[in-house]
Amino acid sequence: MGNELHLLTEEPQRPTMDIVAVHGLNGHYMDTFTDKSWFAPATMWLKDLLPEKIPGCRVMSFEYDASVNSMSVANVRDSARSLLEHLKDKREDTIYADVPIVIVAHSLGGIVIKQVFFGTPHRGADAAQWALMAEKIGHAVFHTGQSAFLRTLERNSEDLYKISEDFRPISANYAIVSFYEEYAYNILGKVIVDKDSAIMGLPHEQKMMLSGTHTSMCRFSKSDKQFDAVWKRIKRAATGVSRP
Template identity: 25%
Template sequence: MGGAVVSKVPFYTVRIRNIPSSTDRSSLLESLGCPQDTVLSLEVGPYNFTKMTATVTVQGTHKVDELLKLNNTSLGGSSRVESRVLVDTRFDGFTVVAGGTNGNLDIIAIHGLNGHAFSSWAVNDVMWLRDLLPKRVPNVRVLLYGYNANYVEDPFMFRINKYARLFLQSLKALADIRSRRVIFICHSFGGLVLKRALMDIAENPFEYSALQHVGLGVVFLATPHRSSEYTSNDIASILVNIAKISSGVKGLNSRRAEQLSRSLQWDSKEVMDMARSFRFHYCRESQLQFANFCEQLPMKLSKTIDGLVVNPYSATLEVLHARKFSISNRDHVTIAKYADPNEEAFNLLVGELTRMVIFARERGILVIPRLLLLTPPSF
């Protein structure tokens, strides 16, 4: 993965919310005791436009602990409760990492199993949704969505309906959602959560009236849509593979994997039923565009077996107008991580986002004044 310099000191990112809207980058870094060249975003919050949210990337746990001590304190010295900032590393709910104040287009990223709303998309101090994408698709608001996707802590992790409902509740709560249009980028299990959410919107038009026309497109990154008819990789075994990778192979021994596989049999049926139902709802959908990105590099699935976590057949959405891309230099984890704006895989993804925006603009679905979409370089 070109462009990333491996650091001996790990990078961590802290989220700071409830920052006064008058705060600028320089004064914020000074208040935090961080160098002026610290990588960060500082954007208007998604729920309250009078407050701002920052993501600050620092080196080492010592600085993280120092910043976390600022939680529930005021950076400006005020004693008023409403001026106190909220500092965390969990990133639950929505976090804006790029403003896009001149248009009505959002890009929302949903991470996968055992993932994290920020680090799932980051390589060292480069987080492409924050640091690279806004330069290629200007004036687009970029949001991260975080949820507790830890299957170890939550025995109902694979009950997708629960996570879809939580996502839709958070989406409805966005202050300006009725005037926005959204392209979703989903990694692995996050794609299943979104599919269930989109079906809920289609099946419950009154409950989700504010969200009926929100979606413009979806980019699926190694999402397991279906079982393979030609290999032994059914959905249950694919989900076990995802669990192995997300928890670390050492953290999931063969006995635990077997138990997990049995417990996933119902989830496997649910995923296949959802695939058929989703195809029914969206096979002729003219507004919603789809793109599938498939991993091509194997990962270690056990001490003796290497393989693709999600095979290309499973990673292909059964919708006729869905486009498919095989990414030769990416495995299941790195297919969501980009550090070099010139690499081919990143430019393919930017190209698909651009195509979806142009499609929507040409049909009058999306209106963005003076939006300049930068095309990827030729290879």
């Protein structure tokens, strides 16, 4: 698996914004944001629903190796640099020079890049919770210590503290929406990322609970009413910082 920024929509003639999705731990650039129902076709809301609500948007999803048992030595900052370089290449065309960028990040993805957050563990979470969730989702054997990302996500991680402290002085320049999960993950009996960790506590930060678990909170079907709240906040984020 290499790092790649996938274009999910056709290039608009008159672009209004770039929307970039970043998956989380053990995630996938498509599956993380895809609702798979037993009684309806799968819905990948980034490409199937967003273009209808935000005309002129160009939607991309970043692929990087965030597997818990990966042998990659890349860390959060390496992945962030890779994403920025790929995005720079995508925006070389002059028609994108002044187009705003909105980042939609789930979980670990919000540590890699911070603007719009879905259950991002700003203060970390217990390593056991991440391990159990990754094993359940990825059907992979969990090997302690192999993933640099997993070590970063642990509560009280020094890397996580440094990243958060680096971001705080410049956070006022960005519109920020933090979504947190409502329901416990069934194999744990509690949420993966609690509200205290999912919210940064910034003055201009918008906060909203989404009805779902840590994995289902970023998947929407065509009939999901929560999608309205999400796409509207993505659209607002593109206009800049909203002060209280």
